[in-house]
Amino acid sequence: AQSVSQHNHHVILSEAASLELGCNYSYGGTVNLFWYVQYPGQHLQLLLKYFSGDPLVKGIKGFEAEFIKSKFSFNLRKPSVQWSDTAEYFCAVIPYSGAGSYQLTFGKGTKLSVIP
Amino acid sequence: GAGVSQSPSNKVTEKGKDVELRCDPISGHTALYWYRQSLGQGLEFLIYFQGNSAPDKSGLPSDRFSAERTGGSVSTLTIQRTQQEDSAVYLCASSPGQVADTQYFGPGTRLTVL
Numbered sequence: 492a493q494s495v496s497q498h499n500h501h502v503i504l505s506e507a508a509s510l511e512l513g514c515n516y517s518y519g520g521t522v523n524l525f526w527y528v529q530y531p532g533q534h535l536q537l538l539l540k541y542f543s544g545d546p547l548v549k550g551i552k553g554f555e556a557e558f559i560k561s562k563f564s565f566n567l568r569k570p571s572v573q574w575s576d577t578a579e580y581f582c583a584v585i586p587y588s589g590a591g592s593y594q595l596t597f598g599k600g601t602k603l604s605v606i607p
Numbered sequence: 608g609a610g611v612s613q614s615p616s617n618k619v620t621e622k623g624k625d626v627e628l629r630c631d632p633i634s635g636h637t638a639l640y641w642y643r644q645s646l647g648q649g650l651e652f653l654i655y656f657q658g659n660s661a662p663d664k665s666g667l668p669s670d671r672f673s674a675e676r677t678g679g680s681v682s683t684l685t686i687q688r689t690q691q692e693d694s695a696v697y698l699c700a701s702s703p704g705q706v707a708d709t710q711y712f713g714p715g716t717r718l719t720v721l
Binding site: 522523525527533534535536537540542581583585586587588591592593594595596597598599600 | 638640642649650652655657662663666698700706707709710711712713714715
């Protein structure tokens with residue numbers, strides 16, 4: 492079965508700092524990759540996704556992520572964070588085909604706190 | 608357009624009681640999923656529906672958990688004889704139904720078992 496590792500449990504940044512959240516997955520086949528965000532008191536929302544094509548994908552609110560197949564990684568980045576980015580971020584994968592190609596496997600999540 | 612909706616938003620129950628959690632998917636989405644979010648376990652997959660059938664129930668934690676979907680739309684997750692370890696946020700998601708598709712989540716039901 493696949494697994495997802497998020498390297499940081501809690502990240503604290505000042506406004507305007509750059510952000511990079513790590514995500515690694517273990518699965519031998521082709522996967523679709525997602526980052527979801529959960530703002531305080533709100534539900535999980537899709538931030539961005541990678542299915543195929545350009546490994547650098549752009550999402551909402553200035554976020555981007557890069558898929559590096561050789562490293563099984565899908566790291567999330569933002570050049571300059573804002574206080575409103577304070578949230579919990581979840582990396583998730585789903586096998587593109589075969590058994591379980593409907594089941595999202597999530598990382599444990601990274602809490603981001605942005606200090607004004 | 609309308610997103611996934613879930614009811615109730617909060618449910619407090621006593622140990623041993625049965626509870627029903629409801630999910631209304633996005634209109635036209637054929638696939639529906641239930642997940643559980645708890646402090647210790649993170650986000651766990653419970654069950655998946657394609658139409659009204661559930662090809663994979665292996666994520667259900669015990670036989671006290673069951674789910675059904677009717678009319679290819681609304682789904683109900685039932686937990687019988689609730690235990691304190693069932694306390695969690697139960698999330699429902701739906702997708703258009705293609706393989707490995709994007710899943711859109713509802714706000715969840717926070718279940719507290721006293």
